[in-house]
Amino acid sequence: MAVKDLVTAAYEYLGDGGIIRSAEGHSCDECCHAFKDVADVIPNQPDNPAALAGHDENHAVPEYAGPAVEDAEAMDVDDVPASDASEPAGGAALSNPADVRMIVIDGIVMGPRHCAMPGCEVGLLNAQTGVFCKAHQDEMGVRCRMKDCVRVKVAGTQACVNHQEQWRVYRARYANSSLLGVQRMLRRAQEERQEWLPVGGGAELPEHDDLAEQEVEQVSGSKYNNYFSAPRFYCVETICAPCGVVLAWRKFAKSEGVAKILRFLEDVYPNPASRPSYIAIDKGCALLKHIVRQGHWPAWEPTTRIIVDSYHYINHRVTDHLCRTWCNPAPLNGDAPNFWPSFLAPDFNTNLVVVDKDKQGNLYYKRAFNTQACEQLNAWLGGFQTVLNRMTVSNFDFTMHVLLFLHTQRVIARQQGREEEAGDESEDEEDENGVRYGLQEMQDDDD
Numbered sequence: 001m002a003v004k005d006l007v008t009a010a011y012e013y014l015g016d017g018g019i020i021r022s023a024e025g026h027s028c029d030e031c032c033h034a035f036k037d038v039a040d041v042i043p044n045q046p047d048n049p050a051a052l053a054g055h056d057e058n059h060a061v062p063e064y065a066g067p068a069v070e071d072a073e074a075m076d077v078d079d080v081p082a083s084d085a086s087e088p089a090g091g092a093a094l095s096n097p098a099d100v101r102m103i104v105i106d107g108i109v110m111g112p113r114h115c116a117m118p119g120c121e122v123g124l125l126n127a128q129t130g131v132f133c134k135a136h137q138d139e140m141g142v143r144c145r146m147k148d149c150v151r152v153k154v155a156g157t158q159a160c161v162n163h164q165e166q167w168r169v170y171r172a173r174y175a176n177s178s179l180l181g182v183q184r185m186l187r188r189a190q191e192e193r194q195e196w197l198p199v200g201g202g203a204e205l206p207e208h209d210d211l212a213e214q215e216v217e218q219v220s221g222s223k224y225n226n227y228f229s230a231p232r233f234y235c236v237e238t239i240c241a242p243c244g245v246v247l248a249w250r251k252f253a254k255s256e257g258v259a260k261i262l263r264f265l266e267d268v269y270p271n272p273a274s275r276p277s278y279i280a281i282d283k284g285c286a287l288l289k290h291i292v293r294q295g296h297w298p299a300w301e302p303t304t305r306i307i308v309d310s311y312h313y314i315n316h317r318v319t320d321h322l323c324r325t326w327c328n329p330a331p332l333n334g335d336a337p338n339f340w341p342s343f344l345a346p347d348f349n350t351n352l353v354v355v356d357k358d359k360q361g362n363l364y365y366k367r368a369f370n371t372q373a374c375e376q377l378n379a380w381l382g383g384f385q386t387v388l389n390r391m392t393v394s395n396f397d398f399t400m401h402v403l404l405f406l407h408t409q410r411v412i413a414r415q416q417g418r419e420e421e422a423g424d425e426s427e428d429e430e431d432e433n434g435v436r437y438g439l440q441e442m443q444d445d446d447d
Contacts, residue, residue: 008394015401018249019268023241023408028415030243032101033351033368050317050324051332052310053353053365066319100351102278103247104240105265106374107256110385111233112396114253121253123393124230131158131230145227158228170228232389236400237264240377242370244411246404251397258283258290275303278352280371284308285316285323307352309371330367380407 001009048061114121115133122133132140144151144160145167151160159167233251237260240246248268252260261281269275281287284306291297291306307329308316317324330353354368384403388396 004392004394007398011394011398011401015397017267018401020246020248020401020405020408022405022412023245023247026241026245026247026412027099027101028241028243030370030415031241031245032099035100035351047333049331049333050328052313052328053330053332054367055310055314056332057365062318064318064321064324066321069321100278100368101276102242102280102369102371103276104242104371104373105237105261105279105281106240106378107235107237107252108378108381108385109235110381110389111236111251111253112389112391112393113230113232114393116227116230121233121251121393127392131227140227147225147227159226166226167228170226174229236381237261238374238377238404239264239268240373242373243415244373244376246377246408246411249400249404256283258287259294261287262291262294262296272299272303275300277304278369279304279306280309280329280369281306282309282312284312285320285327288326289322307371329371330365332365377407 048056050064051061113124113127115124115136116131117133117136120133120136122135124130125132125134125137130137131145142152143149144153144163145158146160146163149160149163151162153159154161154164157164157167231253233253235252235256237250237252237256238246239248248264250264261283265279279287285308288306291300306327308323308327310329313323313327313329317328332353352368353365355363356366358364381403388399391399
């Protein structure tokens with residue numbers, strides 16, 4: 001068996017569609033909290049449900065300034081009758097809301113190149129210079145790489161006689177841009193200290209979009225009229241627990257669309273009983289809108305609510321009624337009627353905000369869950385981006401899965417180490433108290 005076939009077979013056997021089995025059944029106090037019937041509330045705080053904990057304690061909540069509610073695209077998720085949102089099959093465990101769990105979803109722009117034929121995501125026959133998978137390479141043969149052209153390519157080029165100008169323009173713009181362009185940017189960064197250039201001294205987080213590469217893909221992708229270059233997968237989408245444990249991952253081609261995210265969630269959580277209480281995602285309001293419009297809400301309403309991250313919410317609540325009403329990640333008043341199945345607790349509080357005390361004993365609100373888990377994971381994955389982007393699809397899949405599997409094992413091992421240390425400290429404290437008690441008894445006997 002060839003090495004590439006061996007890697008492909010290994011991922012098909014071990015990869016399980018991107019689900020990290022070492023995280024299966026994971027639960028800890030960072031990603032799973034006990035259900036609360038009554039919200040933690042600090043007296044004399046704003047009672048506006050649009051107020052955000054950690055941001056609006058001492059600020060006036062901005063008024064809604066978007067389209068009129070009756071004309072807004074945002075819909076009321078309560079339009080689904082309660083009778084249609086009954087407890088799903090296999091969800092008996094949901095009748096006792098003992099635990100509240102959250103998952104976090106985010107994507108990082110990276111990925112290998114795949115076949116340029118529209119709709120095909122198979123790896124390239126030739127990873128260095130190829131454009132098509134084996135099947136489409138055999139189909140195209142020596143045909144011109146301009147779309148809908150059936151003429152034969154001119155030797156040494158990828159275009160026929162009639163399309164040599166398009167091939168020349170492409171070669172002039174992109175053929176040698178990769179290495180030389182990077183070298184030129186590095187020299188400029190060292191020689192010219194422009195205010196818009198990044199400050200050196202340490203690794204930088206990967207940009208969300210590589211504009212230069214995106215331009216190449218737009219010229220050669222499905223939006224344009226040629227197959228001169230193979231496109232990349234747009235991003236790697238990950239599902240994490242707030243503690244950092246990776247639950248699943250998947251490559252997305254072309255875009256990070258909400259329809260793809262929904263399919264990803266349905267594949268990872270086919271059983272409603274296993275679904276989390278909350279899904280935190282930066283485009284949560286768009287995902288919620290898609291779920292409702294496509295008729296999927298009755299399947300998700302009994303178990304799960306969708307929220308956005310704080311940065312998104314602060315900037316979007318002023319203009320988007322759906323986001324303001326349904327996707328607040330940390331309601332300051334502890335009230336969010338959309339955040340639990342109506343057949344369980346009609347007046348359910350959010351369980352997203354808890355009250356704690358600072359060093360001076362003052363009460364303050366803090367988030368119950370870490371919604372930045374995926375961003376922290378992406379910062380770590382960014383260190384492998386250059387190497388991963390140069391791999392074939394099969395090598396990328398196997399390597400990415402191994403990286404996330406090992407990362408998850410490391411996170412779980414770190415948690416277990418902290419628990420053991422806490423247990424040892426507790427035992428030491430008990431032993432110390434026992435020694436003190438014994439010495440006190442001996443002293444009393446002497447007296």
